[in-house]
Amino acid sequence: MQRRIVIAPDSFKGTATATEVAHAIAAGWQRGRPGDQCILPPMADGGEGTIDALETAASGSTRVTTTVHGPLGKPGEASLLLLRDDTWVVELAETSGIGLLDAVTRESARAATTYGLGEAIRFAIDRGAQRVLVALGSSASTDGGVGALMALGARFLDESDAPIPLGNEGLHRLARVDLSPVGALPPDGIIALTDVTNPLLGPTGAAAVFGPQKGAAPEDIAVLEAGLRRLVDILQISGARADSPGAGAAGGTAFGLLAIGASIEPGALAIAEAIDLSRQLARADLVITGEGSFDAQSLAGKVPSAVLEIAAVHDVPVAVIAGRVSPDALNGDTGTHPASMLSLSELAGSAEATMSDPVRWLEVAGEQAAGLFNG
Template identity: 60%
Template sequence: MQRRTVIAPDSFKGTASAAEVAAAIRRGWLRARPGDECVEVPMADGGEGTTAAIAGSVPGARVVSVRVEGPLGAPVDAELVELPDGTWVVELAETSGIALLDGVDRESCARASTIGLGQAIRFAAEHGARRVLVGLGSSASTDGGAGMLSALGVRFLDAAGADIPLGNRGLHSLESVDISGLVRLPADGLVALTDVVNPLFGVAGAAAVFGPQKGASVDDVPLLEAGLTRLAQVLDGAPEASGDVLALAAHPGAGAAGGTGFGLLAVGAEVSAGAVAVAEAVGLRELLRGADLVITGEGSFDAQSEAGKVPSLVRRLALEEGARFGVIAGRVGLGAEERAVLARDGVSIVSLSELAGSGRRAMDETLDWVEVAGERMAGTLEF
């Protein structure tokens, strides 16, 4: 009997895109069950790979290349996606991501900015965007989104009325903000896509949690925090500010991407769980109707996979449609008891590291082992 299988994985960060993973699972599955229908739906959680996943899953999506300033000012070519309904998708990793740097240190951490992200958003707005989805993640900066806002027409001034330098280092000399030049934003607004709920400040904030990943030393973290604090205080006191801007610092997701979530909130954006927004954009729920099995995947499947990640969302939607559910992961960080519970719930899990015999081999030959995993899952599941 022919079965309908929907394949909706996230990317395997650093080794394979979501589209590559989906295609490899399909190849393996069809080797074991050549008569089945397989539907590929690359997914993302709002971080790296979001534009590619949406472009590959939405019919009529158009990829637009835009040159912007990278995190340290060098020009980079970023890919934006225009959808048929007037929604545009912009990904911070493409414009201001840490992967765009040759390496990170204290200097790059202090200087990096999100100006390129703002330039990309502005491009979309000026080319008729009705709404802009902004994927947050893999950022190089801790500027609270100030660079992004400056590209959108907000001026950040020092005591002499001059524009402050870009990056967190410039925030320490911030004295006033002029919001009057803010460009007209899309009619249906901006939506920040993120899988983190960190606030802007504190032990769980942007500086403390993510600063060290960007080159900050232990002594640098309080300086980054001070810059973000100054930004929030001055924005809150701006004559043109609407509402309690300072309170936005505590909003879940305000600390995403070095505080870029806060910068977006300050201009009226909403924050959405990235996987949920991507699922809506690609029409995942509709594609799952009538599916016998839904397969997802990610580089590491562990307890964190239940915290707003792609696998948790795909599993929930699969259960709602009455479909079986399977996971293919580079590594599985669950104990025997946790895996047994999932098995009793009918969840099939295949680990590439276990198939390959080592994590290194699985990473070096990721797509080959993903294909093997797809074939293995197809051959062992009973419908």
Template identity: 50%
Template sequence: MRARSIVIAVDSFKGTIGAAAAAGALARGWAAARPGDEIRLLPMADGGEGTLDAFAAAVPGARRMPVTVTGPDDHPVDASWVLLPAGDGSGPTGVVELASTSGIELLGPDALRPWDAHTRGFGEMIAAALDHGVARLVLGIGSSASTDGGTGMLTALGARFLDDRGRPVAPGARGLADIARADLTGLRPLPPGGATVLSDVTHGLLGPAGAAHVFAPQKGAAPDDLPRMDAGLTRLSTVLGGDPDAPGSGAAGGTGYALRVWGADLVPGAGAVADLIGLSAALAAADLVLTGEGSFDGQSAAGKVPTHVARLATDAATPVALVAGRIADDVAVADLAGFAASVSLTVLAGSVAEAMADPARWLAEAGASLARGATDA
């Protein structure tokens, strides 16, 4: 049996297992069935949870830098950013993930705070990376707990948002409508190489398709809250300036907008992560790539990790297999046509509940199943 080169480039299986752990489980299953194969783990992300893991696992010399920050509910959170070594002489890069500092997963389903949750911890982590002297920032902004328009982040970086009496406004969405003036004189500058923001959201900041109306309900906001939250974001944009309609401005409760005002560039997350971890070169040297995510559905074709990996694999003439927690009923046959094989953990386990209860076990089983089905070229 000829040894084969396998690349595993999966996203996190949201809410059940991170990208690095998912890749490791698939690798264990594959190795059990085909122990002679060479397996390379390149866990992926699109800017949400798992972004730090992707860089830490894929970039040689990457170091986690622990910091305690203020969580979205004001409780301290022990988190970290990732320091990437300078590869081109331009200086080190700092990777900061909003999900681990100001993310919704830090709040239980019964502890969501739609009006008071904020992004201050995200800004504190960015400040820690700047204090270390990074030359460039890569910022993942998925999985936000708040709709504060990024004011918490900017405040942690030195901005001040004041009411008509010159007092700091309340944090979170609660204070947005009271903003009369934004004082940016103390706002820290971008590092020399700038900041690249990873996001798979293209919504603008305001209106029916904006941050409040589309995403705030996921964070605990009631229908009656949405017009008032949108009005607060409108007030923020009037005072702060910038372009609230720019694609991605609505990401992370408006944090995308605030980062644009700061001077950062927003890019599609999956593509940027793939570039930074050298995925294309790895695929060109591989015999097969395994990719996947928790739920492969009708939106997956719009640029999420599995579709992006499949596109790169096609360019490299490398077969690609899909592993998903579930493959939704709305997935068209054409959406699966680019995959040489596909496995649903729900089908393997017999139910969604069983698959979610022990994802590592079923990912290993999926890896073994795909390996047993592999034939020598």
């Protein structure tokens, strides 16, 4: 009997895109059960690779490119995605991402900006966007989203009413903000997609947790934090809350977007909605998901948690294939557990073997998963 298998993984960061992962698992499954139908809607959690995953999974989507200013001001091409319902997807990694830097340094940590992200959002709005999904991940900056808001028209001024410099370093000179030039948002709003719940400030905030990844030395953290705190003090009238879950995402970009009326949503669930994953799982016999490392955090807003949540609604079993499965993977979880979990590292004998040829071991895992399936 033919079974319908939905394969909806995240990317295996640094080794394989979500699309490559889905195709490799499907190839292995078909070796084990050639009569089954495999449906491949690769997923993402709002970080790098969101556009690639949605372009594959969302039928009728169109990729569009535009020129924006990168994190240090150098112009470059950025991809956006237009979905069939006039939703535009903008990915911070494409416009202001750390991967766009030639080198990550203390100087780039202070000077990097999200200005290009705002240019991309404006591009979508000017073309009639009904809604804009902003995938926040892989940010190079800690500017609180100020660069993006400036590109959208907001005025951030110093004591002499001159525009402040871009980057976190400019926040220390901030004296006055005028958000009124931003104008109306798309009818269905701007949605900031993130897989973290960090606040803007404090020991779990944007500077303390993510600053070192962006080149900040230990002594720079307090400086970055002071810039963000000044932004909060000046923006108090906007209604944006620094302690909102996720406000610290992408160097505080989520906080900046909140200040103009955007909302924050868990990226994986929003992307699942955009590709109508619920409809696909309603007719599935099994769904396979996964990511590079399946651990306790995977069930707190990552792709596997979203897939498990939707699968539970339709009473569909879930298999997880991951590069590594941590012993604490299910700790603290009170929801639905996967029916099975496969670790590529265990199949290959080591993490190094897995990473040297991830497609091969994903295929092996897919074939083994087919052999374990009793549907």
